[in-house]
Structures are given as structure tokens and as C-alpha cells.
Amino acid sequence: DGMNVLFIVVDDLRPVLGCYGDKLVKSPNIDQLASQSMVFSNAYAQQAVCAPSRVSFLTGRRPDTTRLYDFYSYWRVHAGNYSTMPQYFKENGYVTLSVGKVFHPGISSNYSDDYPYSWSIPPFHPSTEKYENDKTCRGKDGKLYANLVCPVDVTEMPSGTLPDIQSTEEAIRLLNVMKTNKQKFFLAVGYHKPHIPLRYPQEFLKLYPLENITFAPDPWVPEKLPSVAYNPWMDIRQRDDVEALNVSFPYGPLPDDFQRQIRQSYYAAVSYLDVQVGLLLNALDDVGLSNSTIVVFTADHGWSLGEHGEWAKYSNFDVATRVPLMFYVPGMTTSPVSQGRRIFPYLDPFSHTLGLVPQGQSKKVVELVSLFSTLAELAGLQVPPVCPETSFHVALCTEGASIVRYFNASEEKVEEEKDGCDDTYRCFNEEPVAFSQYPRPADTPQWNSDKPKLKDIRIMGYSMRTIDYRYTVWVQFNPNNFSANFEDVHAGELYIVETDPNQDYNIYNNTSHGY
Numbered sequence: 049d050g051m052n053v054l055f056i057v058v059d060d061l062r063p064v065l066g067c068y069g070d071k072l073v074k075s076p077n078i079d080q081l082a083s084q085s086m087v088f089s090n091a092y093a094q095q096a097v098c099a100p101s102r103v104s105f106l107t108g109r110r111p112d113t114t115r116l117y118d119f120y121s122y123w124r125v126h127a128g129n130y131s132t133m134p135q136y137f138k139e140n141g142y143v144t145l146s147v148g149k150v151f152h153p154g155i156s157s158n159y160s161d162d163y164p165y166s167w168s169i170p171p172f173h174p175s176t177e178k179y180e181n182d183k184t185c186r187g188k189d190g191k192l193y194a195n196l197v198c199p200v201d202v203t204e205m206p207s208g209t210l211p212d213i214q215s216t217e218e219a220i221r222l223l224n225v226m227k228t229n230k231q232k233f234f235l236a237v238g239y240h241k242p243h244i245p246l247r248y249p250q251e252f253l254k255l256y257p258l259e260n261i262t263f264a265p266d267p268w269v270p271e272k273l274p275s276v277a278y279n280p281w282m283d284i285r286q287r288d289d290v291e292a293l294n295v296s297f298p299y300g301p302l303p304d305d306f307q308r309q310i311r312q313s314y315y316a317a318v319s320y321l322d323v324q325v326g327l328l329l330n331a332l333d334d335v336g337l338s339n340s341t342i343v344v345f346t347a348d349h350g351w352s353l354g355e356h357g358e359w360a361k362y363s364n365f366d367v368a369t370r371v372p373l374m375f376y377v378p379g380m381t382t383s384p385v386s387q388g389r390r391i392f393p394y395l396d397p398f399s400h401t402l403g404l405v406p407q408g409q410s411k412k413v414v415e416l417v418s419l420f421s422t423l424a425e426l427a428g429l430q431v432p433p434v435c436p437e438t439s440f441h442v443a444l445c446t447e448g449a450s451i452v453r454y455f456n457a458s459e460e461k462v463e464e465e466k467d468g469c470d471d472t473y474r475c476f477n478e479e480p481v482a483f484s485q486y487p488r489p490a491d492t493p494q495w496n497s498d499k500p501k502l503k504d505i506r507i508m509g510y511s512m513r514t515i516d517y518r519y520t521v522w523v524q525f526n527p528n529n530f531s532a533n534f535e536d537v538h539a540g541e542l543y544i545v546e547t548d549p550n551q552d553y554n555i556y557n558n559t560s561h562g563y
Contacts, residue, residue, distance in 0.1 A: 051377075052340055052342070057102075059240050059242070059348060060348070065082070066079040067082035068089065073319070076326070077326030078322050078326075081345060081376060084391060090513075092366075092369045093349040094110055097486075099119045100117055106132045106162075107130040108419070109446070110447050112485070113447060116156060131443050134234055136444070146161055148215035150236040172218045174211035174215050176214060180247070181194055184198070184205060184247065193288040197309050198246055199247075199249070200249065216237075216327050224335055242318055246316070252317070266356060270552045274538075275493060277520070277541060280298035280299075284359050311353050329391075333390045338378070342378070346372060350370050362499065364485070364520050373414065408456070413513060415483065422450045481514050484511045484513070487507070488508075506525060511541075516544065516546065518541070519541070
């Protein structure tokens with residue numbers, strides 16, 4: 049009768065996790081999930097900003113098809129009446145539930161998180177979400193500020209809690225309801241942290257003494273970085289603590305000690321998130337559903353922590369586009385467990401450093417736009433058809449092929465399969481590629497370079513990532529008819545992964561181009 053789905057999506061989480069090889073972070077619960085999962089170490093978002101990325105992976109369409117590059121349009125009205133992944137599960141007999149930040153709130157999901165199309169009951173939002181950007185951070189002078197770096201005493205917070213704690217509690221409540229009613233469910237849980245402000249319970253700082261915190265390996269703006277590619281991190285400049293530093297626009301840099309504090313707080317926020325994920329998965333064990341529930345864990349995009357002299361997302365670099373992605377599938381990624389044995393016992397990050405390794409790991413380059421078809425296949429539903437080249441008129445189709453074929457195949461075997469060639473425009477046996485894109489208002493960094501509104505977009509950076517390189521062209525873009533002109537290239541970037549893993553040495557100009 050099909051598996052349940054628990055879909056966990058985290059806001060702004062780059063793969064700083066033990067299971068991804070990070071040596072500093074304490075993330076025992078996510079690592080434990082990874083130890084039972086298929087983990088993709090080369091997964092990429094289609095645009096490194098919240099609303100466009102989420103609408104893309106929830107509809108299985110790329111940003112050029114959703115026509116959402118900012119926050120200000122609803123795809124069903126503005127592009128096409130596309131079915132979403134939760135809607136598809138709902139139409140296939142699942143109770144679909146949304147907790148926290150799944151769709152980006154506001155006009156881009158019709159001010160309703162796309163209810164009732166996508167969800168069986170109205171989505172839950174934590175009541176304390178509205179205080180996220182308020183002055184709740186106590187400064188050295190004892191006064192309250194709206195800071196970027198914001199460790200807090202939870203008992204002093206409004207209602208004595210934080211949004212992600214409330215979301216975990218609600219998700220656990222819903223798991224119990226589903227268990228009681230014996231209903232098949234698709235439960236999406238969207239966590240806010242480590243999205244800014246970096247507001248988390250202050251005890252998590254203890255895990256990361258400042259002297260252990262390193263800088264980014266490349267905290268400078270690369271010499272050959274085209275100015276159009278740079279994002280000036282306006283959103284963090286507007287926080288009280290950063291504003292007080294009077295950092296020059298657009299390149300900064302931030303003072304060294306403050307860079308370390310941001311990195312420290314990002315890590316602390318990740319450990320706080322890990323606790324929430326641990327409590328949620330432990331509850332899945334408690335209700336006895338770990339054996340019959342697929343768990344997906346991912347993020348909407350990454351976040352720069354000083355690499356290239358950049359902060360926040362808003363770029364085409366790996367640090368902004370790469371995300372964690374793992375799938376726990378009972379009986380597929382793990383052998384079925386005898387009823388009652390715990391799969392996800394809660395692990396306390398203050399005492400556990402197990403160093404668990406992923407159950408299976410694929411280095412294949414994959415995209416979040418493949419989530420829809422992948423989850424449909426894993427759940428035993430019919431996989432939506434591949435979209436035709438122009439699909440504005442097609443309600444149900446996907447632009448991302450299912451990646452289930454990478455799950456238990458040895459890397460070599462997959463290469464020989466030719467099964468995908470007849471029905472898709474991209475042959476499965478070709479080298480996989482991840483496409484990302486980012487819009488800009490101008491060739492040089494402006495106040496609105498991070499988040500240009502549609503009408504202000506003049507340039508689109510189209511980026512492709514293979515296992516060996518990242519190649520980006522910044523081309524002229526017309527927002528009135530959504531057309532990109534690849535004849536009018538404003539700038540280009542080419543980075544070779546093997547010799548330049550951090551993407552600091554742009555060799556675009558020393559090479560001849562196939563275009």
C-alpha cells in the first residue's frame with residue numbers, strides 16, 4: 049500500500065555536515081540518517097535563492113519554466129498551472145501536510161503555501177516566526193538588537209520558544225495523528241535555520257570555541273572574477289551588528305574577527321538544526337513508522353561563508369548552489385528492520401561524535417529539479433512524463449529525470465544503460481550535468497544585485513556543473529519576453545574542479561570556447 053514520505057527541507061544549509069566530511073561540525077543525527085541513506089555528494093539547486101529554488105523543485109520545472117527568478121509572482125498565474133510534488137501525492141491518495149517553511153511564503157505561493165492544491169489541510173506556520181527579524185539579540189550593552197549573529201536564551205524569547213522548535217513539535221504531533229488514523233502521508237517539514245539571522249539557543253556556542261574556527265580557504269575576491277558574478281551580500285549588511293561595522297560597498301571585506309563569529313554561529317545553528325532533525329526522526333521511531341517511511345533530507349541552496357569575499361547565497365558558485373541530499377528508503381538503502389528496533393535513536397550533539405559514514409554515496413552530479421520524479425518512483429507512483437521542450441501548457445510533467453537509477457547501481461554499470469534515450473532529450477548515459485542560473489541587474493554590483501526584481505533583470509548567468517568543471521556564461525536577458533541572448537555574452541567563468549576546487553582561478557579567457 050505504498051510508503052509514507054517525510055520530506056525535510058532546510059533553509060540555506062550548505063553541506064557542512066559530518067557525513068559530508070566536515071571535520072568541525074557536530075551533526076550526529078543527520079549523520080545517523082546518512083548512515084542509513086543514499087547520499088548524493090554532488091547535488092545542486094537550480095537557483096541560489098529561496099523562492100525560485102523551492103518553486104523549481106516542488107514543481108519539477110526549471111526557473112526558466114516557472115518564470116520565477118525573484119519573489120513576486122505565482123507560477124500558476126504567471127507561467128502555467130503546473131502540478132506540484134505534494135499535489136501529485138495528494139491526488140494519489142496521500143494526506144499531504146506542510147509544516148514550517150516549505151513553499152516560500154507570500155505571493156510566490158499565492159499567500160497560502162499553494163493550499164489547497166498542494167496540501168490536504170492548511171499549512172502550519174510557527175507562531176513565533178513573526179519575531180525572526182525583530183530586536184531579540186542581547187548586545188554587550190544589555191540592549192536588544194536585530195543582529196546577524198544572535199545566540200539567545202530561549203526562555204527570554206517571545207512565548208519562550210523558537211520557530212524550528214515549534215515546527216518539530218507540530219510535525220511530531222502530526223506523525224502521531226497519522227499513526228492513529230492509519231493514513232498514508234506525505235509530510236513536508238521546512239526548517240528555518242541556518243537562514244539568517246543566525247538566531248539559536250546560546251548553549252550551542254559551547255560546541256564551537258572561537259579559537260577552533262577557521263576562515264574560508266579563499267576569503268578574498270578572486271582577481272579574475274567578473275564583477276557581474278559577485279553578490280554584495282546586502283541582506284547581512286542590513287543587520288544591526290554588521291551595519292555598525294561600516295563595511296565598504298560592494299566588496300568589504302568584513303573584519304577578520306567578525307568573519308569568525310559568523311562562521312561560528314552558522315555552525316552552531318547547524319547543530320541546533322541537527323537536534324530538531326534528531327527529535328523528529330526519533331519520533332518516527334516512536335510511532336513505529338521508520339519501517340514504512342521514505343525520508344528525504346535536503347536544502348533549498350547553500351550559503352557562502354566568506355569564500356571569494358562573499359557571504360549569503362545569490363551566486364552560481366558551488367558554495368551557493370550545492371546542497372545536502374539524502375534518501376532513506378526502508379528495504380532499499382537499508383535491510384528491513386525487525387519491528388520495534390530503533391533506527392533513529394536521538395543523539396545528543398554535546399556528547400556524541402560517532403563519525404558515522406553514509407550507507408551509500410554517489411558522486412554523480414544531480415539536481416534538485418529531479419526530486420519530484422525521484423520521489424514518485426521511490427513511492428511506487430507513476431513517474432510524471434518528461435516535459436516537452438516548451439511546457440507552459442502542460443500541467444503534469446517534469447524537467448528533472450529520476451535519479452533512482454543511481455541508487456544501488458555501481459557507477460560503471462549505469463554508464464552502459466541506454467534505457468533513457470528514446471524518451472528524453474538528454475541521454476542517461478551521458479555525463480550528468482547540473483544547471484543553475486542567477487539574474488543580475490547590471491554588470492557591476494548594485495544595491496539590488498542579490499535580489500533583482502524581474503523588471504530590473506538585464507543579465508542572466510547560466511551555469512553548468514559537471515564532475516570536472518563549472519562553466520558559466522553571463523548573457524543579455526530581456527525580462528519582458530523572458531529571452532536570453534547567448535550571442536551577447538557579458539562575461540564568462542570556467543573553473544576546473546581537480547586543480548581549483550574552491551573556484552578561485554577563472555580560466556575562461558585563456559581557453560577557446562565551443563560556443
